Amino acid sequence: MFLGTHTPKVDEKGRIILPAKFRPGLSDGVVLTKGQDRSLVLWPIAEFEAAAAKVREASQSNAGVRAYSRVLFSSAFDQVPDKQGRITVPPSLRDYAGLQRECVVVGNHSTVEIWDEQAWNEYLQTQDDQFAGLTEEVVPGLF
Numbered sequence: 001m002f003l004g005t006h007t008p009k010v011d012e013k014g015r016i017i018l019p020a021k022f023r024p025g026l027s028d029g030v031v032l033t034k035g036q037d038r039s040l041v042l043w044p045i046a047e048f049e050a051a052a053a054k055v056r057e058a059s060q061s062n063a064g065v066r067a068y069s070r071v072l073f074s075s076a077f078d079q080v081p082d083k084q085g086r087i088t089v090p091p092s093l094r095d096y097a098g099l100q101r102e103c104v105v106v107g108n109h110s111t112v113e114i115w116d117e118q119a120w121n122e123y124l125q126t127q128d129d130q131f132a133g134l135t136e137e138v139v140p141g142l143f
Contacts, residue, residue: 002107007117010099015086018042019105022112023085032093034075035113037123040089040097042112045078089114 006019018026031048035041043051055072058065075096081087089099102117115123 001109002112004107006105008103008105010089010094010101010103013088014091014094015088016103016105016114018081018085018087018112020085022105022107023081026081026112029078029080030087031076031078032087032089032114033072033077034093034096038097038116038119040093040099040114041108042087042114044110047110048076 002022002025004019004021008017008019010016025044026042029045031043031045033041033043033048052073055065055069058069060066060069075093077090077093079087093099097114098116098119099114100116104115104117104120106113106115106120
């Protein structure tokens with residue numbers, strides 16, 4: 001499980017050093033894709049394969065499924081973190097997420113999200129009040 005918020009830098013070659021505590025769960029390989037809200041999602045290879053199977057099983061006659069599949073797979077890059085725990089974020093994904101130098105790496109249970117620092121702070125600003133004010137069940141059985 002990936003937890004916490006970390007603030008590595010994007011280097012001049014477009015690489016990010018992954019948090020040390022995340023590395024064991026990512027050492028077999030990762031897939032980096034576009035995510036929602038202009039973030040990037042870093043999937044452990046097994047998690048990506050499981051998600052890909054679900055997309056494959058979904059009805060391809062549904063326009064939303066086709067669109068999601070096209071964007072997800074066309075933006076996907078697979079790689080293995082190097083010995084220093086670095087991954088390279090391709091230019092197309094850096095552009096999509098607005099990544100410059102300052103970024104935020106966020107644990108999100110079974111995946112890791114990568115955000116531009118300013119975008120993450122703006123997202124949190126709007127979401128914190130909503131999270132604190134939840135008055136109904138969002139996840140069935142959780143509250």
